[in-house]
Amino acid sequence: MTFVISHPMDAPLSALDKGVPAIETNLPLDAVGAQQWRLLKEDLPLPVAVLKEDCLRHNSQWMKSFLADGGARLAPHGKTTMSPGLFDLQLADGAWAITVSTPHQVQVVRRFGYQRIFLANQLIGAKAIDFVISELARDASFEFFFLVDSVDNVKAIAKAARDAKLQRPLEALVEIGYPGGRTGCRSVNEAIDLAHAIHETNGAIVLRGVEGFEGLLKGADNAATLELVSAFLDSIVALARACDEERLYGSETVILSAGGSSFYDIVVEKLGSAALTKQTIILVRSGCYITHDSVLYAKAVQALRERNPALADAHGGLAPALEVWAYIQSRPEPEKAIAGLGKRDISYDDQPIALVWYRPGVDMERPQPLSPDHRVTRLNDQHCHLEIPADSPLKVGDMVGFGVSHPCLTFDKWRVLHVVDHNYQITSSVRTYF
Incomplete structure (x- = not known):
């Protein structure tokens, strides 16, 4: 059977595209x-x-098997490929949502009709906020999740939702980070205060979960890096439990998310131990697994093999x-x-x-x-x-x-x-x- 990866809305090939022969007419x-x-x-x-x-098929099935064994779900990071044809392959293999990073990427995935989007970033800027609110108002089946690490951002989004008279809440995850890192609250206490700020929007925004990104943590060697990653994931779990104890979540299902393409095994193990009173979705967001590579992520797999050889070599790796x-x-x-x-x-x-x-x-x-x-x-x-x-x-x-x-x-x-x-x-x- 011919293996076709494309999306019905894709533009045809043109001789103006790099890597395409000098065809005289556009080709679907x-x-x-x-x-x-x-x-x-x-x-x-x-x-x-x-x-x-053959490698695309293999990698897609490998991740599907890993998630089934670990009881986790995948929202593959769309910024890796920005290819609806590959998104469809990932969704067909059970992906729960598509992850994106920027307002432009949100627009693209909406234009192609994707119904559940995880913005692994802060929703910043009037135009970006207004677009999301308008899509939520227009399409009752559209689900959108985003990150917050600032009370000011929470207030700006809540005001925009009220001004637009949005009839349903926006759904946010508090992001926790680490000193010297990228985005995210720098302590569990700061993150709990932010969760309270969400609660105080009186339903304009609800807290759906807790998120962090461990992929940029680096130690002197693989063992030291693993210690840093484990400690950071522990902080996500501590925050998740604190929000649970204080009844700050605005849904019966809580999302706990981390996991790029290097430590998804540790993410699933750590976040799976949270033991909250509410039903929990453990969401990993690896995007690069679908193609893997020959250097950067090949090294990550070698590190995975050192800590978990059975997983690294499962189904051929x-x-x-x-x-x-x-x-x-x-x-x-x-x-x-x-x-x-x-x-x-x-x-x-x-x-x-x-x-x-x-x-x-x-x-x-x-x-x-x-x-x-x-x-x-x-x-x-x-x-x-x-x-x-x-x-x-x-x-x-x-x-x-x-x-x-x-x-x-x-x-x-x-x-x-x-x-x-x-x-x-x-x-x-x-x-x-x-």
Whole structure:
């Protein structure tokens, strides 16, 4: 069966899109598979970003199994891909909501018709607040959750809701953070005071839960990082219990949420121990699991393997699904090659990894692995500097597939990514809306 990932509202492909052939007329996404394009036959202009369908399927099922075993739910972070086609795949596998970060992302997911949105950020600014209130007033089935860490913000949102005569409450989670971190109240006591401020809006806003983000905590080594993460999650649990004891929640179901793409196992274990008097939803928000990667989250999985090898290796573990392909366009020195991709095409938190190579037009059945001594040393806007051994097989015109680090910052460089099967035949395409 053809594996098609697209959304009915997606705009068609155009020759104006990077990575799309010079087609004369626009092509609906659901017709892409019928073109029988194949990456290795040079049917696509390079550089091009591709998603390996077998890895996408595998990662989606892996997360589904993890959540079922842990009794948690997933609101995948949409800012990773901003792709409705991939959102639909995640929802089909049981995702509870779509998470976003910005007012623009809220507008996008609403335009595409998603009914349950978790804003993992503060709702700030008159236009953003008014848009959410208008959507809640217009659509009784729309559910929206957001974070607060400021009494001033609570008052501004409550006033806007009253001015608009909104007939139902907005639903907020108090965010707790940590000194030197990003957003969030800096102590449990401060967060409890904020929860009281929500309660005092007299129903304009209700407290639906407690939230925090542990993904940026870093210690001297994996063990030290784990201690920091565990202590931070304990503070979320302490706050959740305090709000429960003081009867500050405005619903019979409480949401406890944390969890990027590095510590979801610890999040589920810790938050699952809260033992509140109300029914609890443990909500993790990993977005990068769907494609995984070859560097940043590969390291996170190695850390997971150290603390929980059974989970890390369950069902084969996560697999990198995202690659960016480019031609070798110059080999100016015996130990140097230049590939035709750069910072405009691939993330550069860490350098990409040169994974495989292929020579078009010869009897070469499949791409072949490149040895670790083929190393990306730096990126320019459109050029990739490769340090290679003098006896490397690479020559001008060869194709190289690169693994990425941090999928979020590769997705946002592409309006179109192509889904490929095990032979690198294009089965469908997905659009992004950054």
